[in-house]
Amino acid sequence: MRPTFIFALLLSLAASAAAGRDTYPFFISVETESPHQNIVARNGGPAPVTVCLSLPKTENVATSQALPVQAVIRPYDAAVLLQVRPANPARSLNFTSESAFHPGNIFARHDPQARYRLPFPEGDSFTIAQAADGPLTTHASLDSQYAVDFAMPEGTPVLAAREGVVIETEAGFRRGGLDRQLESQANLIRILHPDETIGTYAHLAPDGVLVQRGQRIQAGELIGYSGTTGYVAGPHLHFVVQTPISGRCPPVMRSLPIRFYVGDPAVVFEPRTRQRVTADYRNPGVVPPVNEKRAIQAR
DSSP states (O other), X not given: OOOOEEEEEEEEOTTOOSTTSOOOOEEEEXXXXXXXXXXXXXXXXXXXXXXXXXXXXXXXXEESSOXXXXXXXXXXXXXXXEEEEESSTTSOEEEEEEEEEEESOTTOOOOTTOOEEXXXXXXXXXXXXXXXXXXXXXXXXXXXXXXXXXXXXXXOEEEOXXXXXXXEEEOOOXXXXXXXXXXXXXXXXXXXXXXXXXXXXXXXXXXXXXXXXXXXXXXXXXXXXXXXXXXXXXOEEEEEEEEEOTTOSSOOEEEOOOOEEETTTTEEEOOOTTBEEEOOOSSOOOOOXXXXXXXXXXX
């Protein structure tokens, strides 16, 4: 008796759930190579991608490796995640598969020497409304613990804090406010750094993105304009550096501690809540002061 292969493939696009986003080109397909079937991942973009695959329902199924499968697919590459075949060749098999992905590399390690430029123009000064050292009103989750919020007016030019390659953008959202339904509606830019960590610039203005996926960016280059889109109490720029966590399915991002620099010669400092920071790269660097009395609210 020749076996009949019946399957369902459910792909969860963890990296691009919002309509209108410049969806990252990552695809899963099932391809027959008798007597088995290959579940194949294809990465059509410029970032490594962490993908997780499971088979929640199986009947007469044998697999090439233990489940769930977590793998990193390199940029512009493809790989077989799993081979599936009938445990009993005389019978048909049935299975459903579920997969989720996120741009990023679970094996990436943040360069300990990395330092970040303040993400706004020379001479501008803004206060850090939220950082890891202060009360965390909205940065309580693993993916935002070390994020930094700069309180700044809408339309402020946003500059790249570190060099890299643009891997994702969103510019179509127009609403902002304290409505939980807006949490996934922040305009943003994501940039892959040389150590394969990812920097995200969020809450950008409608149509406030000036770069596109695959574009190489230098630190200090204009990439967009700040805004008030998504879940926010007021206008600000949210900046965070992240990598995915190994062993989590679907992939979960974790934020990383970062250090900024100012001045020439430069001084390096950790961001602190209520710190007044000035993008001065012409004069000798001085660690920015912290205003202990003034509280700035941002989400």
